[in-house]
Amino acid sequence: MAQKPFEELTISDDFMFCKVMEHEFICKEFLEMLFSAKVEKITYLSSQNTVIGNSAAKSVRLDVLIKDMAGRTYDIEMQVSNEYNIPKRMRYYQSILDVAFLDQGYSYKALNDSFVIFICLFDPIGKNRAVYSFENICKEDATIPLQDGTKKIILNANGFKEADNKDLQGFLRYVKTGKVTTDYTRRIEKVMQTIKISEQARKEYRVLPAVIMDAFDEGIEQGKSLGLAEGEARGSRQAKLETAKNLLHFGLSRENIALATGLTKAEVEAL
Template sequence: MVKKFEDLTLQDDFMFCKVMQNPHFCKKLIEITLSDTIGRINYISVQHNIKTYQQAKSLRFDVLVQTENGKFYNVEMQVSNERNIPKRMRFYQAALDISFLDKGNSYNNLNDSFIIFICTFDAIGKNIPVYTFENICLEDKSLSLQEGTKKIIINAEAFKNTKNEDLKEFLEYLKTGKAKNQFTRRIEEMIHTIKNNEQARQEYRLMSTFEMDARDKGFSEGIKQTAKILKQLGDSTQKIMQVTGLSESEIEAL
């Protein structure tokens, strides 16, 4: 059953990505989850398709950000516990590295990256609001591998257990829908604005149709049909690429 457009919340991928397209909200949310500043955002891509090789499992990031210092931040919203978060994060990290290290470049040119999964459930099971993982030496835990990656799992269920008031207010809002501080109230206002935007409504309808077509008629056919409709509506090639995952040449050929 497809959720009604009017009932969408920040937990839903479509609305989450729409809100995160705004650099202010995106930057603020990343800084809240990391309890750190990240600098100016140079690049935001939502529903970003990663292509490695033809036989590989396809992958689409909810939100991919690059800041002025070159660091990457992949932010995912997770509401369904399929008990695969650690392995998914491993795959996401690998796909990100492969995609942005060109042939012939030194491994030292790999950008620092953060994989952030915002979960409405406790993926690890220790009732901790923020789980931060990086590679350390088992023989001497004061030594870090320093390969430039971190994986962060946010547990919204444990919002009462964090001393970070901004994070607490955001996670409580995510779980309950109650906006109590300036940041969450501004998110609610933006969601309200999006719901009153007819173009956003039509985009959601088309994406929902695409998902149903992918199930009922086959993935490839559903993608192409959605791309054709978006093209007829005058959407840019870049936007169609983000929504469908098709290449520029495939879209031009439709």
């Protein structure tokens, strides 16, 4: 499939969404708009993070990963096409974050609150709501929350008219139609125009598919001569190193990074 022209990218395109959200003031305002509350200072913000639960687990590439001063973590994803797997995908993303970010030897109580947020151009639940928020509660008594510190939120841009919050409604309208109607979407549009005149951003977009596929292609080629298993192992090494570097920035211990990625402690310490 041909790559979409750089000039035609919108906020709903994965590359542009990630580049826009890399701007802390845009990302912070999004969270404050969504939660209707002030968000602690952002201490970590990164896009396109490859996270591997362990050496045998399915890896995922997270769109935008955030940590605030209070220790809360947020994963924000843009979903354009409906593959009818959003609930279970959110479940997996939540679990892989927990596995990756709980240091070995720490109590389960050390798990910070985490939020998995999916912005969809379709309604994966089918009830025509703009916002679906899910937390674990007692089935026998809905007033009793499990208090496990997790929350999953689905934003349905297709149902933007149903949003009570006018700023959120304007954002979802912008995601769905590209129409600017609020101060926040005007700020996003300005950032997007700045990105579109950036030659560095244009170059990143042009080479991104090749970069993403490098590890896979290397595994295929080596698999032909070394055998499938060894080829796949070598092909995934670059992704593991990339993950380890991201986790180092996130403040994890080297021991836990080694466990999370399947690298040796010496390999992690060499980064």
